[in-house]
Amino acid sequence: MTSKKSEKYEMILEGALKVFAEHGYHRSQVSKIAKAAGVADGTIYLYFKRKEDLLICLFREKLGELVEKFENSVRDLDDVKEALRKVCEIHYTELENNVDLAHVTQIELRQSSMELRKEIGLAFKPYILLIENLLHKGIEQQVFKPDLDVKLVRLLLFGAMDEVVTSWLISGRKYSLSAQVDGTMDFFFNGIARPA
Amino acid sequence: MTSKKSEKYEMILEGALKVFAEHGYHRSQVSKIAKAAGVADGTIYLYFKRKEDLLICLFREKLGELVEKFENSVRDLDDVKEALRKVCEIHYTELENNVDLAHVTQIELRQSSMELRKEIGLAFKPYILLIENLLHKGIEQQVFKPDLDVKLVRLLLFGAMDEVVTSWLISGRKYSLSAQVDGTMDFFFNGIARPA
Amino acid sequence: MTSKKSEKYEMILEGALKVFAEHGYHRSQVSKIAKAAGVADGTIYLYFKRKEDLLICLFREKLGELVEKFENSVRDLDDVKEALRKVCEIHYTELENNVDLAHVTQIELRQSSMELRKEIGLAFKPYILLIENLLHKGIEQQVFKPDLDVKLVRLLLFGAMDEVVTSWLISGRKYSLSAQVDGTMDFFFNGIARPA
Amino acid sequence: MTSKKSEKYEMILEGALKVFAEHGYHRSQVSKIAKAAGVADGTIYLYFKRKEDLLICLFREKLGELVEKFENSVRDLDDVKEALRKVCEIHYTELENNVDLAHVTQIELRQSSMELRKEIGLAFKPYILLIENLLHKGIEQQVFKPDLDVKLVRLLLFGAMDEVVTSWLISGRKYSLSAQVDGTMDFFFNGIARPA
DNA sequence: CATGAATGAGTTTTCATTCAT
DNA sequence: CATGAATGAAAACTCATTCAT
Incomplete structure (x- = not known):
């Protein structure tokens, strides 16, 4: 499905993921990434305009895959509650099983300029929209409250x-992330107040 | 209110806040901060061991003030729901009225090494504990669900x-942040599910 | 003669020799050396780990060449007195004909940390050993006194x-250095005491 | 005999000696010397024009004391050989018993600009002259060779x-320095050649 | 005389980016 | 397309020196 981008392109991105995750964005020299990717320093600039692009593309690529997974999983679920739970489950398990990626999305990605933050916001859009759609659908189906401020x-x-x-990441991953799905969903659906 | 630390100390911190908020941590040269603070470059190093310390101290100082406000406001409220709403209100209004500080806490502070992130986590502790205490209190008072996973x-x-x-910050502050308190509290207390 | 190390390596070392000789180690900015060598500042750091390395390598390289000359000249001389005179002659003439080098060995090289002094002592070892060998040989041949404290x-x-x-260098090189060989050797061989 | 310079003056010089000996000239901050001397940083500049002056004055002061000792010891000795031995003995024992001073004269003092080297040469003059006088006297007395090149x-x-x-200093002072006097004098008087 | 807080000039080193091969 | 040697701009930090008190 993904257009067959050059093999080197992928190798560089893989190298960047590893190096960013281990050393953080600002401590990751381009030459280190090149070595990890098995290419020359200059080669990177044939595929990416600048170092920051590595972060952005890495993010888009990976987030794209994630969103795809979200969409595939949710597509056939009519039960919006079930669907939302699925989204949360994927969110947690994917990152739990992909610590390098988690590092990059939770830590490194935030280490960036205002402009990049906007870029990121943009790339998140599909995921946010997916959630938004679920909310709308839930409201229609009268599963969620009719007066929800969806944007909020x-x-x-x-x-x-x-x-x-x-x-979970900063704590050193000392507990299961995916085990938090139930608690999270209960919070989402019912809040913390004791039912009257 | 703040213990009378050296006047220069405060001036430098104010300068750092302004410059960090405008340019971001990594793009804020020490010399720029010095100019903003009205002191010589070297003077900064009489009060702070390194540039990173500016961020940490700024954060500790400001967060300390915030936590104090939280605690003062909540102390006399017996109604935990009211108290939680107050916390949220302060959280939103303080940052809404203090855009520079908001920039630093929401954007710049995240632009840091894993070590610093842990530092930050530590400084957040009192705030997190305050929330945790409210939750416990609410459970005791049977206002919140008895089986809440407080840590989560x-x-x-x-x-x-x-x-x-x-x-709100990234969007360019196009709407009122404090106006989100009601929606937020409704979400916290009751979740999104339509009551049966 | 010298193994063909990178051309730039040699150019940088030549530049360093000139600049060190003229301004002294501590007053020689790396950028000045780079200009003298005709390379960019950063290029120096592709060949040398730090500024101090320039001094050390310069020293090793040049002393190596000198020691080679010493050894070549002495190798075929059976007469130890003749050999020692040759050593002195080379010592004086080489530095006399190479004022920049003299500056570096006599002045700049001493401007260094205790650690570097030890480094230097190590690099001098071959020369010192050469003298020591001559002394031993002279004792064997009964040309030198049998009870010499060779180490001293x-x-x-x-x-x-x-x-x-x-x-000679500090005085401003107002007299011939190589002309001192005879006087030096007479002192070495016979001392200052009037023969009985 | 020495004019009673201010007490602070002496304290500063003592502090400088200690600090220079321990850390070397370039690594000795003025503030460290001030602390060692028990005065404020600025006070040093009431007595010395600049940092380098500390080295020069220290040197002049200490060398002056040494030369005085040399002269006192030699004054009444008619036997020039005995006198020269005495000079060597003092040279070795004084430095052996005064490691800090030895550090400064043998290591730190050399870490200086060409101009300072000349300064130093000047301050050495009296010592060199003392030796020169002994040589002349020895020649007159027909104890030393008549054709000595005294300057050399x-x-x-x-x-x-x-x-x-x-x-001895660089080796870590692993042997007795004063024990080298005999060997040194034998070398000076008779050289290394085996008498015919 | 003495202080020590403040100054700000000065320098090494790193590393993203380029471009001749 | 690929290389990697070369570039040089950029910035944190130090510390000798000053001067208002």
Whole structure:
């Protein structure tokens, strides 16, 4: 499905992922990435305009794959609650099983300029939209509250999950991330207040 | 209110806040900060061991003030729901009224090494604990669900609010942040599911 | 004669020799050396780990060449007195004909940390050993006194010649250095005491 | 005999001696010397024009004391051989018993600009002259060879002793320096050649 | 005389990026 | 397309020296 980009392109991105995850963006010299990718320093500039592009493309590429997974998993689920749970499950498990990627999305990606942050926001759009769509669908189906502020809630949902992942990562991954899905979903669906 | 640290110390920190907020940490040269603070470059190093210390101290100082405000506001509130709303309100309004600080906490502070991230985590501790205490208190008072996973929920709450602020900031502050308190609290208390 | 190290390597070393000789080690900025060598500042760091390395390598390289000359000249001389005279002659004439080098060995090289001094001592070893060997050989051949403290005498010989060179250099090279060979050898062989 | 310079003046010089000996000239910050001397940084500049002056004055002061000792010891000795031995003995024992001073004269003092080297040469003058006078006297008394090149020999003598001290210092002072007097004098008087 | 806080000039080193081969 | 040697701009930090108190 992904257009068959040059093999080197992929190798460089893989190298960047490894190096960024290990050393962080600012401590990752281009030459180190080149070595990890098995290409010459200059070669990188045949595929990427600048170092920052590596981060952006890496992010787009990987996020693209993730979103695809989200969409594939959710497509056939009519139950929006089930679908939202699936989204959360994928969010947690994918990052749990892909620590390097987690490092990059939770830590390195934030180490960037305002402009890049906007770039990132843009690339997140599809994921955010997917959540937004689920919310709309849920409202239609009268599964979710009719008066939800969708724009706000999608942020709350995403931010909540995002923090759980970051915290898990910084803590040294001492517990299971995917085991938090149930608690997270209960919070999302019912909040913390004791039912009357 | 703040203990009378050296006047220059405060001036430097103010300068750092301004410059960091405008240009971001990595693009803020020490000399620029010195100029903004009205001192010589070298003077900064009489008060701070290294550039990174500026970020850390700035953060500790400001977060300390915030936590103090949180604690003062919450102390006399017996109603935990009211208290949590107050926390959220302060969280939103303080950052809304203090864009420079918001920039630093939401953007610049994340631009740092793993070590610094841990530092930051540590400094956030009091705030996180405050939320945790509210949760415990609410459970005791049977206002919140008895089976809450407090450790998880405090992350979800904080992450949700954090993302709302970041998003508001990146979007260019085109809407009122403090106006999101109601929506946020409704989400926290009752979740998104339509009551049966 | 010298193994064909990179051309730039040699150019940089030549530049360093010139600049060190003229301004002294501590007043020689790397950028000045780069200009003298006709390369960019950064290029120096492709060949040398740090500025101090320039001094060390310069020293090793040049001293190596000198020692080679010493050994070649002495190899075929059976007469140890003749050999020692040759050593002194080379010591004086080489530095006399190579004022820049003299500056570096007599002045700049001493401007260094204790650690570097040890480095230097190590690099001098072959020369010192050469003198020591001559002394041993002379004792065997019953040309030199049988009870010489070889370890001490080699220092006395070297120190004496070294001071003559330094003094000549500091005085502004107002007299012929190589003309001091005879006087030096007479001192070495017979001392200052009037024969009984 | 020495004019009673200010007490602070002496304290600063003592501090400088200690700090220079321990850390070397270039690594000795003025503030460190001030602390060692028990005065404020600025105070040093009431007594010395610049940092380098500390080295020069230290040197002049200490060398002055040494030369005084040399002269006192030699004054009443009619036997020039005995006198020269005494000079060597003092040279070795004084530095052996005064490692800090030895460090400064043998190592730190050389770490200086060409101009300072000339300064130093000047301050050495009295010592060199003392040796020169002994040589002249010895020639007159027909104890030393009549055809000595006095200007050259004084350098050879000084250089030889100087190197012995430096080598002893760099080696880590693993042997007795004063025990080298006999060997040194035998070398000076009779050289290394086996008497016919 | 003495202080020590403040100054700011000065330098090594790194590393993203280029371009001749 | 690929290389990697060369580039040179950029910036944190130090520390001798000053001067208001």
